[in-house]
Amino acid sequence: MKRLFSITLFLSLLLICSSLGFAQQQPENVIFILSDDHRYDYMGFHPDSPDFLETPAMDRMAAEGAHLANAFVSTSLCSPSRASILTGQYPFRHQVVDNSNAMPEGTPLVSQALQQAGYQTGYFGKWHIGNETADPQPGFDKWVSFRGQGVYYNPTLNIDGEEGNYEGYVTDLLTDYTIEWLDEIDRDQPFFAYLSHKAVHAEFEPAERHEGMYADAELEFPQSMKYIEENYEGKPDWVKEQRFSWHGVDYMYHNRDDHPQSLEEIITRYSESLSAVDESIARVINYLEEEGLAEETLVIYMGDNGFMLGEHGLIDKRQAYEESMRVPLLAWAPGFIEPGTVIEENIMNIDMTPTFLDIAGGSMPEGHTVDGESFLPFLAGETINDWRTAFVYQYFWEDAFPQTPTTYAIRGDRYKYIYYHGLWDKNEFYDLETDPNEMHNLINAPEHQERIRQMKNRMFDIFEENGATDVKFRRPSPFRADEKLIHED
Known part of the structure; x- marks a missing residue:
């Protein structure tokens, strides 16, 4: 029934637009809403969404605006991805290669460029780029944030440099502060609001009003989760072994009491926590x-x-599998984006900065390399010549979470090659057209050996040309996931 309603709404909007014509007006203000750990297919309208999931606001954005159906991150990890959004750079360039290392002092941010272009700027929510600071960051006129991952209930917030304790659910509070700021600013001057939610990061805590809403949902687990030889015949050994570790379904979070105790609990509480994000939108x-x-x-x-x-x-x-590196991406702008637009091109987090600047008519400082490109023309229904058909991915091994190895990958429109550095194990190669769930590793298939060689060479050529192989070994985190925090004297 939910699917039928979404399709009916979508078709109705298309008929209205085709009968009335579509006059475009490019917007000048931007509100960027970022969630944490939200996978690409957990939106109600998505064809691969669980049947029980309800996300009416996201569904509305897709029906009235655009769904960028192939959106990815350059590293599937909080700090590197967030730094890429703000700089337009791959992690190997901005140097936030993990969750422990901050950006080098003086790194230009898109917020500063927007200020210089005459924009009022506000930041609301999780910062978490390489350190535990909640202090105001360059380029933002208004600042509301918290340290590290923060908490879901009754957070300590840093508001314009002053910390205090606040009562309420953090998703709601951040939305409150965003709207409050929009009420206060000069309406004759363009604005950029960055609303950065903690949700849906573990440990998942839904708002009280959503607690238990999916308790009776019928859950379907992925076929690739079954512990059978068919699922692991071609997989690297580390994948099979990780099942019994911190990030595996058979020993998740080491069975600690402060984490979900079952996959059923993870899925339902994850989905319930997402409801407040949808309400925020x-x-x-x-x-x-x-x-x-x-x-x-x-x-x-x-x-x-x-x-x-x-x-x-x-x-x-962290992994280079689709569910890890692929993200939801929606755009809504009445009068500019034709309702029901679906964009199939590969869009990345590094494309956010150039897109924001394209709207503002601004630019990053001379000498600052921007790896991404503006996708604004796609939103306007235009084509872009020579848009990327492949992109590279890097994840760097972390001492705090040693179960996942350093991972390099190159993903094209059909094929993906994954290379593991620092361990003696299988690499991976998938045909995403015939095997979208990445269950059949073709790394040894004779008919693909030339293609594998070409993709591997292209991947390392890109890394070498951009200095991506020069990332230095970093100081390890002070603790591992299975240890208590060690305070040094």
């Missing part, structure tokens, strides 16, 4: 309509990385 869109700002504003919703929910026996992210 609805509140922002409704506010823009009520204030007459809808046709002047582009709203973009994105996840900072994906999340494994049992695929290949794994949970969490």
Whole structure:
């Protein structure tokens, strides 16, 4: 029934637009909403979404705006991905290669470039780029944030440099502060609001109003999770072994009491925590309509990385599998984006900065390399010549989570090659057209050996040309996931 309603709404909007014509007006304001660990297919309208999941605001964004159906991150990890969004750079360039290392001081941010272009700028939510600071960052006129991962309930917030304790659910509070700021700013000057949610990061805590809403949902687990030889015949040994570790379905989070105890609990609480994010989107869109700002504003919703929910026996992210590196991406701008637009090109987190600047008519400082490209023409229904048909991915081994090795990958429109550094194990190669769930590793298939060689060479050529092989060994984290925090004297 949910699917039928979404399809009916979508077709109705298409008929209205085709009968009335479509006049475009490019927006000048931007609201960027970022969630944490939201995977690409957990949206109600998505054909691969679980049947029980309800996300009316996301469904509305897709029906009235654009669904960028092939969106990816360059590293499936919080800090590197967030730094890429703000700089337009791959992690090997901005140097935030893990969750422990901050950006080098003085790294230009898109927020500064937007200020220079005359924009009012506000940041609301999780920062978490390589350190535990909640202090205001360059380029933002308004600042509301918290240290590290933060908490779901009654957070300590840093508001414009002053920390205090606040009561409430953090997803709601961050949305409150965003709308409050929009009420206060000069309406004659363009604005950029960055709403950065903690949700849906583990440990998942839904808002009280959503607690238990999926308790009776019928869950379907991925076929690749089954512990059978067929699923592991071609997989690297580390994947099979990780089932019994911190990020595996058979010993998840080492059975600690402060984490979910079963995959069923992870899926239901993850989905329930997502409901408040969906409501946040609805509140922002409704506010823009009520204030007459809808046709002047582009709203973009994105996840900072994906999340494994049992695929290949794994949970969490970091891997170069689709559920980890692929993210949701929606855009809504009445009068600019034709309703029901679906964009199939590969869009990445490094494309956010150039897209924001394309709207603002701004630019990053001379000497700052931007690896991404603006996808604004796609939103306007135009084509872009020579858009990427393949991209590279890197994840660097972390001492805090040693179960996942350093991972390099190159993904094309059909094929993906994954290379593991620092361990004696299988690499991986998949035909995503015939095997979208990546269950059949073709790394040794005779008919693909020339293609594998070409993709491997192209991947390392890209890395070498960009200095991506020069990433230095970093100081390890002070603790591992299975240890208590060690305080040094």
